[in-house]
Amino acid sequence: MVNHSAHHSHRPWRRLLSRWKGIFASAFFTAFAGTALAESEASVKAAYLFNFAKLAEWPAAAFDGAKSPLIIGVVGRDPITEELMRLFTRATANGHPLEIRRVSASSARELRACHIVFVPQSEDADGIIASVQGSPVLVVGESEGFARRGGALGFVKQGETLKFEANPKAAARNGVTVSSKLLRVAQSVVGK
């Protein structure tokens, strides 16, 4: 008798459970999926640069061959250099192996030899943008309003995350095309 009633009282629960299990399961799944990384700013910027390398297009003349390196130059000393080397030394972008260099702001020749130039906050953004003008170089920076000032891509903090502004016209003036995907992801598209 006791057993019987105990049994009975379980049943509605079971039915309810089996109906809701699927919902719980998908709720759990949605909840637990995804990433929640907390990373250093330099490593996130490095990862962005790698993505920029993959999502921009240089004129064929900018490379010696299909397998020749894509050169990312970092102006002056910045922790991003170490992060790039640590994370992407052996990576390739559209078939081009990445090469990471430290370059000097004062050497236009060094700057123009790169496909991407990263301008740390401490460097003279306007001067560097001017000295690679016309060469197939994608100029990426992090100082306030970098893209508005004629850089191609500029990092901006948004809350606790890092986004970027894009100035496709500035990139185009150097002969570099930024993909529509990159523009879609950009926090804002600026420039004339």
Next chain:
Amino acid sequence: MNFGVRKNIAGASIGGELRGGRCSASNRRVCESENAPPAGTGHANRSFDKTSPIHEFSRFHPTEAQPLRVTPPGHYSADLAVMMPPRTNPRVTVPLRRGACSALFTALLIPALPPKIEAADPDELLKHLSIEELGSVKVDTVYTASKFTEKVTDAPSSVTIVTRDEISKFGYRTLADILRATRGYDVTYDRNYAYAGVRGYTSLDDFGSRVLLLVDGHRMNDPIYDTAAIGTDELVDVGLIERVEIIRGPGSAVYGSNAFFGVINVITRNGASVNGVESAATGGSQGTYSGRLTLGKRLPNGLDYLFSVSTYASAGRSNLFYKEYNSPATNNGVATNQDGDRYWSVLGKVSYEDFTLQAGYVTREKNVPTGSYGTVFNAPNTTVDSRGYIELRYAHKLDNGWSLTGKAYYDLYDFTEAAFYNYGAGPVLNDNPARARWWGLETGASKMFWNKLRLSFGADFRDGTVLKESDYDVNPYTSYANVSAKQMVIGTFAESTWDITKSLSLSGGVRWDHYDSFGSTVNPRGAMIWKPREGTTLKLLYGQAFRAPNINQLDYAGTGQLANPALRPETIRTYEFEAQQQWGRHWHGTLSLYRNDISDLITTDMLPNGLTRYDNLGNARVLGAETEIEGKWDSGLALRASYARQNATDTMTGMKLVNSPQNVAKLRVSVPVWSDKIFGSVELLYTSDRLTLTHQPTGDTWLLNATIFSRKLARSLECSASVYNILNQKYRTPGGTEHLQDMITQDGTTFLFKIQYRF
């Protein structure tokens, strides 16, 4: 007749001696009056009840860009693609029967044992994140610890960061709610002010003077009372907070006075985050309503502006019973309609290139229902606190790598009181105003050398031009005190962080402060941070800090109270070991052991002639251990649990400190109920017994709060519903010496609805 001191502390509050001081010396007039309650009711027969404050919560970020979230029936492939780095890894599809059991099993298993790359190496993951996913990676940095931006794990302090997202999801109403939920912090409320305490030390004799409160780096503690306003008197509406950086441990080596137990920096939103017009309104129990209107934008030329106005009114509890006043002469202990609270505040800022101009003002009026300072019980006693400032700051990076900062500001603080005293011939209106005006300059420079060594320097100057306190009866006019003082403070600091190897870094700093009152003080701090392997951080921290005697303590002389210009600063030495461990991508744990040695605490001294005076009398020691575990997922699921054990002793008497719970546990969970649109959040806060000033235990408290929060349900609309103290605990916190009540009853169950719309 407040005798001038907003809080007139008598009896060594740190040792928790009987607060007999209330009825002698400075309160003589009150006790002789008819207003004095029946003898003995205040101290006899104190009932024990639940104690402790409210709310809980954590840091965690919403990830708005949740790419690739498509879940075809029977397959859970798309979500896997998010976890699994796209591109290099072909998307793994896990075909599932609709059978619920296996779905559940798989769902539970996959997060725990995800395939290949996910395995715990953040570097591997970072390499393979898509550009959309990068936009949701949290860049975990803190500014407040060292006055420059660094990774939280590199900061020479124990840090908690609370984001705007968490404030919304957990329904936090004030900074007090935020701190209550933070490991190592505690809040005491006496139905007028909320006081922050840190790591087992929540004093009942000040206005939060041992915590430094900053708004966007601007010092908020005023020079007269050192108030750190964290309740409804706080300047920044919580809806305007971008994040709060909360430091446990001393910060005097960078900030000077008040950065004694901790530093709280409220970072406000900018125009870009508002991007248009935002309006918000709340309504809740106790006749509480509030509204906010904010305009903000970043223009294409880079100019960013934000203007905001807020208003708040709460009728409060219509009837509050205090047994200490339970006599016919004092309305049988019931304060009727004496708990009202209202404020309005404004905040504005404009940034262009290297310059930011920011200004804010808040004025808040509170009815005081407790009959504090011997005022007539159940009379319309009110206090008004107004705080404002305007600041121009500058930040510039030079081509050679130096970053320079500078600021100039002008600040004001006004306090007035309408309080009724009865000297025997009926109620007399008394005012006890304080007025402070000060201005200051700050400058700093910082540079990283060879990618290894960061040097920072700074200097600041503060000049209190008007610092006045007085105390008088309005009619017939009788003056009890009229004090006017000046204060000049200069300070300079240097700090360096040296990365000796990739895994070991040392940092050290020292600051010199000079006050025209007591002279100079030098406060160093040092940290060794070792990362023996990826994901593990060990910190060894030492720090010294001080709190300078404030104007009220130094210069106030009124009825029954003497000034004491010979006061020295209070000092603290702290030793801390902190271990942090990241497990995989979702779990993070912290263990912290600390010892705080506190000397020369300024408390009220009872002189043989019956007068009182502030003196450097108290010494205390706190030994503590804290542990915390936190889990976070991009979907918004987040949980955090912490436990703290804190043994706080008055080293003069060997007795336990008052208002210091020995065991504190905090748990909170936020769950995405429906995709990224509806979140349910619950927090449970446990506080063990604490002692009142008469050494009565308050009892344990369990506080349960819950909030349902939704966004994106309709375009631009956010709304939430919160219930606080769901278990309806009748808990109490110890009353300060200005109260006859040994314990002050806190709110039972209350609720609040909030709606926000962006145009």
